[in-house]
Amino acid sequence: MTTLDELRKLKEKALDDLKTREGSASAKITVGMGTCGIAAGAREVTTAFMEEIEKRNLKDVIVAQSGCMGYCEQEPLVEVEKDGQKIVYKKVTAEGAKKIVAEHVINGNIVGDMVFATDEK
Amino acid sequence: MMPELSLNILDLAENSIRAEADFVEITLDENTKDDILTLVIRDNGKGMDGEFVKQITNPFITTRTTRKVGLGIPFVKQITDLCEGELVIDSEPGQGTELKAIMKNSHIDRPPVGDIVSVIHTLIVLNPHIDFLFIYKVDENCYSIDTREWKEILDVVPLNDMNVQKTLKEDLLSGLKKIGRSLI
Ligand SMILES: Nc1ncnc2c1ncn2[C@@H]1O[C@H](COP(=O)(O)OP(=O)(O)OP(=O)(O)O)[C@@H](O)[C@H]1O
Numbered sequence A: 001m002t003t004l005d006e007l008r009k010l011k012e013k014a015l016d017d018l019k020t021r022e023g024s025a026s027a028k029i030t031v032g033m034g035t036c037g038i039a040a041g042a043r044e045v046t047t048a049f050m051e052e053i054e055k056r057n058l059k060d061v062i063v064a065q066s067g068c069m070g071y072c073e074q075e076p077l078v079e080v081e082k083d084g085q086k087i088v089y090k091k092v093t094a095e096g097a098k099k100i101v102a103e104h105v106i107n108g109n110i111v112g113d114m115v116f117a118t119d120e121k
Numbered sequence B: 001m002m003p004e005l006s007l008n009i010l011d012l013a014e015n016s017i018r019a020e021a022d023f024v025e026i027t028l029d030e031n032t033k034d035d036i037l038t039l040v041i042r043d044n045g046k047g048m049d050g051e052f053v054k055q056i057t058n059p060f061i062t063t064r065t066t067r068k069v070g071l072g073i074p075f076v077k078q079i080t081d082l083c084e085g086e087l088v089i090d091s092e093p094g095q096g097t098e099l100k101a102i103m104k105n106s107h108i109d110r111p112p113v114g115d116i117v118s119v120i121h122t123l124i125v126l127n128p129h130i131d132f133l134f135i136y137k138v139d140e141n142c143y144s145i146d147t148r149e150w151k152e153i154l155d156v157v158p159l160n161d162m163n164v165q166k167t168l169k170e171d172l173l174s175g176l177k178k179i180g181r182s183l184i
């Protein structure tokens, strides 16, 4: 188990990192966690997002969760908010999560064939 | 149905989050001598009244507006029924809810606990404003993690900080390994 001392050191390291980076998050990824989302693989998708973000050291990307959005047959649903625009992806898999990070989160290119909805009018 | 108990746990914690809890306690207690597995999820969310609780294992009882059936609790009830156990829900409006699922541990229909590390890690990291206490007991051995203790020391550093995320995962993995439950 992590000792108090280790936690204090962790805090110092995290604070150092925070100092070298400023501004708000560059992207926010929200995974739907309703019952059918979870049954359809939302946990694996979330883990894949977190691992990919860690691997690529994307410190300004936030992963969050929401309740279900009401489209059971399209789960797992994932919303990506970037540059003021929201895109909802459907039937996301662990592989899909990696693709979304590489193409959309990093390069700003929406992954067309996975889009469920956009907030564009 | 969920293939792993840890997915039911993620789902039940989602109920607590939707009930606006800011503290969720999750306990898994494996008593191999009496052959009983107990899962307890306790929250300080908005609770339910007695009439509602009585009907809650009926899928048509839901306050969700996105669809007409709620599946989370009926799934758990199905497991406890199959595993010679019981589901006990205690709730008080404005106070919170305690859900206890008791199963015969060795029952053939008892789902494996599964990847509980990912589930607890996900809950903590994705909900940094909610406090979690997770306890896993296997007979006299016990692992626990209390995010309130972490927050006290980490102060302004949030639990979803990347450095913290990593340490959390290591803590969970090594802690469960110590009680002999790393891969279930
Ligand atoms: N911890 C809790 N606190 C307060 N209310 C709860 C709690 N757990 C369940 N409920 C109430 O019971 C209802 C049924 O829960 P259940 O998990 O079975 O279905 P659901 O959450 O409505 O939908 P689903 O789980 O299928 O996404 C919920 O809609 C909610 O009103």
Ligand code: FES
Pocket: A032, A033, A034, A035, A036, A037, A038, A067, A068, A069, A070, A071, A072, A073, A075
């Ligand atoms: S869980 Fe079914 S639509 Fe979200």
Ligand SMILES: [Mg+2]
Pocket: A035, B011, B012, B014, B015, B070, B071, B072, B073
């Ligand atoms: Mg539910």
